[in-house]
Amino acid sequence: MILPDPLFRMDSISKRYGGVIALKDATIAIRPAAIHAVLGENGAGKSTLIKIMAGVTAPDEGRMVLEGKDVSFSSPAVANNLGIVSVFQELSLIPDLSVADNIVISKPPRRLGMIDRRAQRLIAEEALARAGASDIHPLSLVRDLPLSRRQMVEIAKALARKPRLMILDEATSALTKSDVEKVFSVLKRLRSEGLALVYISHRMHEIAELADDCTVFRNGRSIESYRAGTKTDQQVVELMIGREYKSVFPAKPGPQTKQAPVLSCRGLSWGERLVDITFDASPGEIIGVGGLDGQGQRELLLAMFGVLRDVRGDLLIGGRSVHLSSPKEAKSAPTSIALVPEDRKTEGLMLPMTVRENISIAALGNVSRSGIIDRSAEAASIDELLKLLAIKAATIDMPVSSLSGGNQQKVVIAKWLMNRPHIILLNDPTRGIDVGTKQEIYQLLRKLADGGAAIIFYSTDYDELVGCCDRVLVMYDGTIIRTLEGDEINERELVGSALNITADAVAQRTIK
Known part of the structure; x- marks a missing residue:
């Protein structure tokens, strides 16, 4: 099979920031009608690469070629005008403007010298529909949207610019599972329409499902390019980290005598978002919080950190009832709670x-x-x-x-x-970071637990809950509907509990 010539190519690109080499002789070729995955640890050079590709920064050395012609970008606007558009991990939306305002902000439609609000709304509606997010109202203020919906608006904003090459940097890291599925469907459709896509993700299953081509970066260099599906996950990770890949998760401790709880929740409730939350956490435990996104997990962590007002129920630290009115109180001795947001x-x-x-x-x-x-x-x-x-x-x-x-x-x-801190609360702490850094964080969490900390760990990644946690509290509709321990902590049980159905029912539906 003869592959088409690249739509866009970067040859021997180098970039330095002072004495730090961000990129050195990096090379990549992006085909039309294909999804090209860029892989590598954080600090491997991926972000610098796509910033150069998008016109955010200029290379010190090297050559860029678009449709056979040498190009250089003095700004993102120049790249946009040539059909190269980016969706960065750090959202570029303005919270106090509407969704429609944000989508057309760079080139709003005008009539008689004024912004044509009707045309603006139509453009926004079309872009949202193309992004699989037609349920988002174009007149909603961005600040009123949760993070996952803001990410969908960011994708719609990019599509409204009619790109030929679209760059997505961890575009699904903040999305719910249903939104991820919508984005995958959109990207596959865009590929079939001839669009070239550059896709950066640390989630290997996403790469496996989407990518046609892959390029691995390490220490600022492009290590190898290959067709998707020709290497195992282990081979890819070894290319990324430059060493033999070992088990991601540290070993869990064996059965131990349970210590007195350092933290206890008794009937913790807040509005309709938290309902009768009751559990204990002892020193040395890593307690996972699971369930579908948006079931009250974030609010639970905020309630325990003194952020929320009018929280009902009892919070006990070391057996002593406390009423936390601010994060300052939560972090101070003797409470000593930390929250990684x-x-x-x-x-x-x-x-x-x-x-x-x-x-x-x-x-x-x-x-x-x-x-x-x-x-x-x-x-x-x-x-x-x-x-x-x-x-x-x-x-x-x-x-x-x-x-x-x-x-x-x-x-x-x-x-x-x-x-x-004696108690560490973590809200999806590995979102958008690479495999090697994730492994380091997992090792750190176990080390902190072994040192006597109690860790409450919310994650949207089932593998993390299975691999890291001693117990998992599964939340549904603002309450804990099940606590998993030991061999019960597996993906099948997590999915079934998250959907508030039994694992046997999940298995039966799969068989059918």
Whole structure:
């Protein structure tokens, strides 16, 4: 079979930021009517590659060719005008504008010198329908939409620009399972219409389902390109990490004498989102929180961290009833709770500030005396955490925004570990990070549990719940409908419980 010439090609692309080499002699060729997966750990060069491809930044060396002609992009607008459009992991939507305003913001339709609101709404409706999100009202304010629906608006915004090549950077990481299925259907249809797509994801099953071609990056270099389906997952991961791939999840401890709970919820409720939540968490446990997205998992973590008002029921820390009115109270001794939030960009980090400032901000009281920061104590604590989490940063005084996604997530975790918490709440902490960094985080969670912390771990990834957790609380419609332990923690039981049906019913339906 003769393959068509590439629509877009990048040859020997290099990019440096000061003394850091982000890309070195990177090469990739994107065919029309094909989905090209770009694989690699965080920090491998993928983000720099697509920023160059999208006109966000310029390469220091190398050549780009579009339909046989050399091109260069001085801005994203230039790339857009040539038909190259991006959907980045960091959303570019303006929260206080409507969905329709956001979709047409770069080129709104005009009539008599004014924005034609009727035409704008029609464009938005068409783009949303093309993105499989026609249920989103074009006049809704973006700030009122959950993260998963905002991601669908971002995809619709890209499609409204009529691209020839569309870049998707972790475009499904914030989506619910039903939305992921819709996006897959949309991408396959776009491919059949001749669109070229560049797809970045750390979810290997997505690559297996979607990709036609793949290119693996490691340490800023393109390591190998191959046709999808010609390598095993293990071979791909070994190309990504440059070493033999071992078991992803650390071994779970054997049966142990259960200690007194460090955290207990008794009838915890909040509006209609949380209903009679009751469970205990002991030191040394990793307790998973599962279920379909949007069943109250996020609210449960926020309630335990003192974010929500008018929470009913009892929260006990070390057997003592507490009433947390703020995160400040939650993080302070003797409560000592930490929360790693869902969105590191908006909820976990102060992007313009340095790595040092981000790590120490939650624990300044521990390294201060009379309101003055002890810089040597601060530096010693930060250095310890940099080593513990293997955070890759040229200097702790560089902006945290310059780190890769995986290293940014490690900084969020380090920020809370500096406070030495007894209870650690995690809201989907591995979303949008690479296989190697995920493995490091799983190892860290088990190490923290072994050190006596109680960990409450919400994940939308069933493999994580199966591989990491000692127990799993499955939530449905704001309440815990089942607790899985031991051999019960498997995908079949998790799916059945998440749908509020028995696993036997799932098996029977599969057989039929």
